[in-house]
Amino acid sequence: MPLAPFASSDLMLAYLGQWRTLRGHLSRRTGSRDLAEEALQETWVRLATMRDPPAGVQDKHAFLLRLAGNIAIDLLRRERRHTARCLSDETLLGEIADHAPSPEAYALHRDELRALVRALLALPAKPRTALLLNRCDGLGHAEIADRLGVSASMVAKYLAQALRHCRDSLRAL
Numbered sequence: 001m002p003l004a005p006f007a008s009s010d011l012m013l014a015y016l017g018q019w020r021t022l023r024g025h026l027s028r029r030t031g032s033r034d035l036a037e038e039a040l041q042e043t044w045v046r047l048a049t050m051r052d053p054p055a056g057v058q059d060k061h062a063f064l065l066r067l068a069g070n071i072a073i074d075l076l077r078r079e080r081r082h083t084a085r086c087l088s089d090e091t092l093l094g095e096i097a098d099h100a101p102s103p104e105a106y107a108l109h110r111d112e113l114r115a116l117v118r119a120l121l122a123l124p125a126k127p128r129t130a131l132l133l134n135r136c137d138g139l140g141h142a143e144i145a146d147r148l149g150v151s152a153s154m155v156a157k158y159l160a161q162a163l164r165h166c167r168d169s170l171r172a173l
Helices: 010-017 019-030 033-048 060-085 089-096 103-122 125-135 141-148 152-171
Strands: none
Touching: 010 019, 010 033, 010 060, 019 033, 019 060, 033 060, 103 125, 103 152, 125 141, 125 152, 141 152
């Protein structure tokens, strides 16, 4: 891209002299040194391609701050729009992840379930019934006692017996 005749003007010299100051100002304004650097490059390109000096520029420093600041704001807005449209890697992986258990986990859980069923079948009728009424139907000790025709303390003993038996059976796997 050929440089315009205005590129060697006082405004371009002011840009070169204030480059570090502009970079610091833009870094603070955008919160990103990379965006500040990009805005400075774009400012250079705009200055280099100007055909005529802007009319009425009295304060070169203020003009450069305004020009670079506006460019930085445009870049920041563009980056925010882009970020809002993009999915993070975690989100993307979460969307495509298969939450079904693996075949190995399925087989392991199936084996544990079979062992639990065998353990329950090995229990006497009242402890097994007490455990199933409590864990599957959500009944309390008093309700189970009424159904089985025993005391609530006996229900507690049945549950303890059934849980111990199931625990020991599953530990043996």
